[in-house]
Amino acid sequence: MTMPKLATSARLFGIDVSHHNGKIDWNRIKKAGVQFVFIKASEGLTLGDDQYANNIKQARALSIPPGAYHFFIPTSSVADQVKNFCNAVGSLQPGDLPPVLDVEVPSRWITAPTEAAQMQAFWLSLTVDQRVARVIEWMDGVEKQLGVTPILYASSSFIGDILGSSPKLKKYLLWVAHYKVKAPTVPAPYTVWTFWQDSESGTVDGITGNVDTDWFNGTIAELKALTKTVLPFQTRVANTLRGWFRTVFGWMFGLS
Numbered sequence: 001m002t003m004p005k006l007a008t009s010a011r012l013f014g015i016d017v018s019h020h021n022g023k024i025d026w027n028r029i030k031k032a033g034v035q036f037v038f039i040k041a042s043e044g045l046t047l048g049d050d051q052y053a054n055n056i057k058q059a060r061a062l063s064i065p066p067g068a069y070h071f072f073i074p075t076s077s078v079a080d081q082v083k084n085f086c087n088a089v090g091s092l093q094p095g096d097l098p099p100v101l102d103v104e105v106p107s108r109w110i111t112a113p114t115e116a117a118q119m120q121a122f123w124l125s126l127t128v129d130q131r132v133a134r135v136i137e138w139m140d141g142v143e144k145q146l147g148v149t150p151i152l153y154a155s156s157s158f159i160g161d162i163l164g165s166s167p168k169l170k171k172y173l174l175w176v177a178h179y180k181v182k183a184p185t186v187p188a189p190y191t192v193w194t195f196w197q198d199s200e201s202g203t204v205d206g207i208t209g210n211v212d213t214d215w216f217n218g219t220i221a222e223l224k225a226l227t228k229t230v231l232p233f234q235t236r237v238a239n240t241l242r243g244w245f246r247t248v249f250g251w252m253f254g255l256s
Contacts, residue, residue, distance in 0.1 A: 006228075010034065010060040012223055016069070019051040021207050026058035028206030036216060038100055038222060040174075041168050042088040044073035045080045052088060058095065060093065066223040067097030069153065070138075073202045075122045076105075078134050083143035092146055095227045097170070099146060100175060101138050102153045105162065128164035136168060151175050173226075175214075193217055 017024060018040035029037075039056050040049040052068070057065040072083040084166055089099065105120045123131060139150045149223035153175040159165060165188040175195035183198045195214055202213030216223050 010217075010219050012218070012221055014038070014195075014214045014216060015185065015202070015204055015207075016040075016062075016212045016214055017051075017055060018205070019049050019094070020233075021051075024055065024058070024208040026062055026064075029204065031061045032105075032205040034064060034190055034204060035220070036067070036097065037174055038067045038069050038097070038214070041068040041070060042069040042081075043086045045076045045084055048057045048084070048088045060095065065095060065097050065223060067100055067151070069100035069102050070136075070142075072138065074131075074134065076124075078137040079141065082138055082145065085142060086145045089146065090159075098148045098151050098173070099142055100151045100153050101135065101142075103135060103163075104154060104158055104177075123162055128162075128166065132166045132168055137161065138207060139172060149173075153177065153195075153197075156187040156248070157184040165189055203212060217237055 007113065012035040014036035015034055016038035026196075037055075037059050039052055039059065040046050041052045041056075052227065054153070056066050056068065056137070068089045069083075073080065085099070092099070105116075105123055106200040115142075126134075139152070142148050150172065152169060152172040154163070155177045157168065158174075159174075163169060167189045174186070174190045175199040176184045176190075176193045177184065179197075180200055181198075184193055184198070186193050194217055195219065197212055197214045199213045201210040203224040204211050204213070
């Protein structure tokens with residue numbers, strides 16, 4: 001595969017995949033020039049992607065930076081969705097990209113129009129503050145468990161129309177979905193996109209049929225900077241307790 005014309009030293013090519021993409025030939029993916037990948041891990045309360053474990057194992061083995069994403073179901077418990085995602089992911093490894101929350105109004109779903117309509121109606125039944133609160137609840141819950149601030153995936157229109165361009169979202173990196181354009185529309189409160197899903201019908205050697213294609217708005221070094229070493233949960237708890245001990249009792253023992 002010839003690298004797309006948009007690929008430059010400061011814009012890297014990637015894909016996002018799920019079980020819908022079937023069995024992937026990861027060696028061919030690597031040779032095709034894919035430089036990062038987002039992989040579906042879970043959906044809603046209990047659903048997991050049966051290809052997640054194999055996909056992320058293969059990506060890690062070939063040093064293709066992978067990130068896991070969760071498809072959000074607004075009508076379901078946020079806390080239980082955090083649990084579902086974290087159970088599916090297990091723990092992050094050095095070299096992994098931050099986790100992602102996928103929020104959208106699936107108005108184009110053909111296979112489940114009733115469910116799609118229910119989800120859309122539920123989003124609209126909430127106030128903007130309530131919608132944003134549900135997003136932040138998931139982000140905070142996952143960050144607490146996995147030790148990394150998640151990325152927000154959404155379309156420009158979703159962030160504007162559903163989430164009201166809330167300034168509370170600005171702390172999260174943006175992965176924006178916008179198709180058939182030369183550059184994505186960046187919705188407020190953002191001024192720049194970090195990842196851009198530019199197509200849901202791309203083609204890449206190693207995958208049969210169409211695949212979502214993406215871009216990273218930066219260099220290889222900048223992408224690598226997002227893949228931080230993540231401390232194990234037990235270590236993070238120990239560090240928190242150590243900090244608390246120093247704060248409370250430090251004056252007694254001359255700790256600083």
